[in-house]
Each structure stands twice: as structure tokens, then as C-alpha cells.
Amino acid sequence: MLIREVMTTPVVTIAPRATVRQAIRVLHEHDVTAAPVVGDDGRMVGIVSEMDLLRGAFEADPRAFARPVRAASEPPPPRVEDVMTTEVRTARPNSDAAALADMMIETGIKSVPVLDGTALAGIVSRRDLIAVLARGDARIHDDVTALLAEYGEEQRWTVTVEDGIVTLHGRTGESTRRLADVLARTVPGVTRVTVLDTTGRP
Structure with missing residues (x-):
């Protein structure tokens, strides 16, 4: 941020x-x-x-x-x-x-x-x-999802948020994972971002 x-x-x-x-x-x-x-x-x-x-x-x-x-x-x-x-x-x-x-x-x-x-x-x-x-997880979730949608990425990811920690699940290429990671980190209230593919691997 x-x-x-x-x-x-x-x-x-x-x-x-x-x-x-x-x-x-x-x-x-x-x-x-x-x-x-x-x-x-x-x-x-x-x-x-x-x-x-x-x-x-x-x-x-x-x-x-x-x-x-x-x-x-x-x-x-x-x-x-x-x-x-x-x-x-x-x-x-x-x-x-x-x-x-x-x-x-x-x-x-x-x-x-x-x-x-x-x-x-x-x-x-x-x-x-x-x-x-202090921003709530629900608001962070909505903001991350909306930001991914602006870049046409919302269909690629499942977003979960717990105590400000965002986890993105999806099966994508390396460049797309980097983009999602950077976008999520710009959302106020996000303290950490983890990007996982659908098998759970970073």
C-alpha cells in the first residue's frame, strides 16, 4: 500500500x-x-x-x-x-x-x-x-473483488479475507498471479496477500 x-x-x-x-x-x-x-x-x-x-x-x-x-x-x-x-x-x-x-x-x-x-x-x-x-474483512473482500473486475480478472479468482489477510485461489499463469497480487495489495486494509493455484500451492 x-x-x-x-x-x-x-x-x-x-x-x-x-x-x-x-x-x-x-x-x-x-x-x-x-x-x-x-x-x-x-x-x-x-x-x-x-x-x-x-x-x-x-x-x-x-x-x-x-x-x-x-x-x-x-x-x-x-x-x-x-x-x-x-x-x-x-x-x-x-x-x-x-x-x-x-x-x-x-x-x-x-x-x-x-x-x-x-x-x-x-x-x-x-x-x-x-x-x-480497522476496515472490516467484508469491505476488503468487496474492494479486492471490484478491483479485480476492473482488470477483467474476477472470473479467475476466489477471494477470501481473514483479519486483513487476503488469499486468492485460482489456476493462472505467473504474470496473472503477479498482477492479482499487486492489485490486492493496493486495497486499504490489506495486510498480507497470498496467491494460490487451485491445488493450494503458492
């Missing part, structure tokens, strides 16, 4: 000069955990997350402490450009979504902007990946 098939678009973005409070409202209103920061020229200059925006946003409540609480020495950063992350991990639309998922797991990154050249094409969050995996 390619990243362009799972990414969210259009992307909620924030300007570098937006205030931290404005950015907090944008993330809250759009129910996202991070947003790319885009300058006036349309280029991404960073990304800002909930964690970035929460730093210094609250002052301690003296009612929660036995001793007086010292006031903060300085106010929280006022602008998004002061708190955003500038070294951003990005992805390409035609890259493998599985590799991106592995990277996000290893690094703990929650959202990855997708760039087509220098243009912001989309964003992939953990929620996007979970939504793909």
Missing part, C-alpha cells in the same frame, strides 16, 4: 507567526495532534504538535502546593515559530506505507507530512494507519 492511499488531504496547516493560543485552537477544532507550519511562500518550514504547544502553557496552581509557588521567570513562547520542530521527518506519496509505519513505531513520531517535491501533499498520522487497519 502506498502512502498516498492512506494520507489525509487537504492538510490543516498553521502559519509561523500564529500565536500559540491560535495554534492550540486550530488543533483542537480540527481534532488533530500536529500540523505542518507553512510560510507565505507555501513551503513547509516545520511542524508543531500538541506537546510543543503545551510547554509552558500552564502556570502552577498555588492551591495544589503547601508552599508558595514561585511565578514563572518568563512568559511562554508567543509564536508557533518559537516552539515548532524544524527538523521534520517527511515521506513521499509513492513510498511504502508499511515502511512509514515501521519508522513511526521506531521513532515515536505521531504524524509525518507527505511532500510531493517541495509541495505539501498530505499528512499521515497514527490515526490514519489505524483507520486503514
Whole structure:
């Protein structure tokens, strides 16, 4: 599955000069955990997350402490450009979504902007990946069958799906098996594809 098939678009973005409070409202209103920061020229200059925006946003409540609480020495950063992350991990639309998922797991990154050249094409969050995996087997079955039909292949195959794993049964040549395998892998929610001939051999 390619990243362009799972990414969210259009992307909620924030300007570098937006205030931290404005950015907090944008993330809250759009129910996202991070947003790319885009300058006036349309280029991404960073990304800002909930964690970035929460730093210094609250002052301690003296009612929660036995001793007086010292006031903060300085106010929280006022602008998004002061708190955003500038070294951003990005992805390409035609890259493998599985590799991106592995990277996000290893690094703990929650959202990855997708760039087509220098243009912001989309964003992939953990929620996007979970939504793909949450698709039911019946819907995956219908989508695989419909896709095979578009290429005139539906009569050659019996499709079964269990927990996102697609098994294609049919007696065909090697090139047809490869085509069916590639087509099935493009369907959102498919985690693995096995192509078998009618005798059960791969």
C-alpha cells in the first residue's frame, strides 16, 4: 500500500507567526495532534504538535502546593515559530506505507507530512494507519473483488479475507498471479496477500 492511499488531504496547516493560543485552537477544532507550519511562500518550514504547544502553557496552581509557588521567570513562547520542530521527518506519496509505519513505531513520531517535491501533499498520522487497519474483512473482500473486475480478472479468482489477510485461489499463469497480487495489495486494509493455484500451492 502506498502512502498516498492512506494520507489525509487537504492538510490543516498553521502559519509561523500564529500565536500559540491560535495554534492550540486550530488543533483542537480540527481534532488533530500536529500540523505542518507553512510560510507565505507555501513551503513547509516545520511542524508543531500538541506537546510543543503545551510547554509552558500552564502556570502552577498555588492551591495544589503547601508552599508558595514561585511565578514563572518568563512568559511562554508567543509564536508557533518559537516552539515548532524544524527538523521534520517527511515521506513521499509513492513510498511504502508499511515502511512509514515501521519508522513511526521506531521513532515515536505521531504524524509525518507527505511532500510531493517541495509541495505539501498530505499528512499521515497514527490515526490514519489505524483507520486503514480497522476496515472490516467484508469491505476488503468487496474492494479486492471490484478491483479485480476492473482488470477483467474476477472470473479467475476466489477471494477470501481473514483479519486483513487476503488469499486468492485460482489456476493462472505467473504474470496473472503477479498482477492479482499487486492489485490486492493496493486495497486499504490489506495486510498480507497470498496467491494460490487451485491445488493450494503458492
